[in-house]
Amino acid sequence: MKRVFLLTGRPGTGKTAIIKEAIAKTKIRAGGFYTEEIRVSGVRQGFRIISLDGREAILAHTNISSPYQVSKYRVDIESLNRVGVSAIHQALEESDLIVIDEIGKMELLSPQFKEAVWQVINSRKRVLGTIMLSPYPFADEIKRHPEVKVLLVTRANHDEVLKEILNWLEIASMKITLKPLGDVDSEIVKELGEKVNLTFHCPVEIKTGFSYLAHAYNPEKRQYLASSLLASLNAPPRQKDEGVAGIVDVDLYAPRLNFVFGEADISSGTAIVSLCRLRQEYYGLPPDKKLFMERATKELVHELGHTFGLEHCSNTKCVMHFSNCLADTDWKEVSFCSQCCPKLRI
Ligand SMILES: [Zn+2]
Numbered sequence: 533m534k535r536v537f538l539l540t541g542r543p544g545t546g547k548t549a550i551i552k553e554a555i556a557k558t559k560i561r562a563g564g565f566y567t568e569e570i571r572v573s574g575v576r577q578g579f580r581i582i583s584l585d586g587r588e589a590i591l592a593h594t595n596i597s598s599p600y601q602v603s604k605y606r607v608d609i610e611s612l613n614r615v616g617v618s619a620i621h622q623a624l625e626e627s628d629l630i631v632i633d634e635i636g637k638m639e640l641l642s643p644q645f646k647e648a649v650w651q652v653i654n655s656r657k658r659v660l661g662t663i664m665l666s667p668y669p670f671a672d673e674i675k676r677h678p679e680v681k682v683l684l685v686t687r688a689n690h691d692e693v694l695k696e697i698l699n700w701l702e703i704a705s706m707k708i709t710l711k712p713l714g715d716v717d718s719e720i721v722k723e724l725g726e727k728v729n730l731t732f733h734c735p736v737e738i739k740t741g742f743s744y745l746a747h748a749y750n751p752e753k754r755q756y757l758a759s760s761l762l763a764s765l766n767a768p769p770r771q772k773d774e775g776v777a778g779i780v781d782v783d784l785y786a787p788r789l790n791f792v793f794g795e796a797d798i799s800s801g802t803a804i805v806s807l808c809r810l811r812q813e814y815y816g817l818p819p820d821k822k823l824f825m826e827r828a829t830k831e832l833v834h835e836l837g838h839t840f841g842l843e844h845c846s847n848t849k850c851v852m853h854f855s856n857c858l859a860d861t862d863w864k865e866v867s868f869c870s871q872c873c874p875k876l877r878i
Pocket residue numbers: 834835838844854
């Protein structure tokens with residue numbers, strides 16, 4: 533799953549129209565700007581920049597004075613910075629999707645614009661934009677960024693491209709809530725929130741869960757019944773695309789299983805994860821914080837995968853593979869395999 537989708541193609545292939553349609557069809561909070569042509573009697577005179585919250589300015593025109601020129605158009609860098617760049621900065625603060633239409637020769641005349649683009653590309657936010665087709669060092673570097681997917685738009689593939697973007701945005705409308713239950717180190721939860729965000733690319737909220745776990749305690753086993761804690765997570769009213777995971781630092785078991793790293797309920801979109809057996813110390817070994825965090829992230833991503841409807845996967849490297857023991861957890865990766873990734877739909 534890439535985080536940045538950039539459309540490219542020849543002028544007039546309708547890239548902006550696709551972006552507008554995609555934004556209109558999604559409920560995701562979007563900010564940023566797009567550009568449109570200024571035409572007089574059918575003749576293109578320049579370009580207007582419009583922020584998603586409705587501010588407008590002339591980006592380029594044949595009849596304005598400016599030292600900057602691209603083909604027959606004079607470019608108003610000040611307007612670009614005032615409306616476009618500030619819309620990007622605002623979106624970085626407030627939105628879950630940043631729209632940049634477009635990253636082209638005119639816009640790249642502004643150093644502030646270039647800086648804002650880099651900031652966005654390297655942020656954790658989703659980005660939907662357009663980028664110039666022809667080679668250009670700055671644009672080429674962006675196209676090569678590992679988080680960037682470039683989609684070539686032609687007059688023939690509109691529907692396909694739109695569908696791909698809408699699928700991707702559907703994922704982006706996901707939300708994750710983490711709830712520490714009982715006594716859990718808040719620093720660990722915070723760090724897990726950041727790791728989970730890196731995998732799902734969606735907002736992660738940490739909410740205080742309940743602190744009373746005694747109802748799930750089995751004194752004979754000296755463990756806690758996972759399903760009992762899961763039931764009292766009581767997530768609803770759950771939003772359609774929300775995954776809720778409780779995090780505990782006590783040992784969990786399930787009927788017929790000596791212990792479980794976690795448990796999930798696909799239908800309610802809730803899960804619970806235990807940190808207890810993920811520490812080296814549990815096995816009498818010296819502490820290894822990095823390894824512990826890796827394991828905790830994998831187990832949490834796994835259970836959250838269930839909350840978004842994924843079943844177990846036979847690929848032992850896939851995070852959705854069932855961990856029977858810690859070696860299974862250590863062997864698998866934190867990411868979803870190519871079979872599971874496309875299923876991550878709500
Ligand atoms: Zn599982």
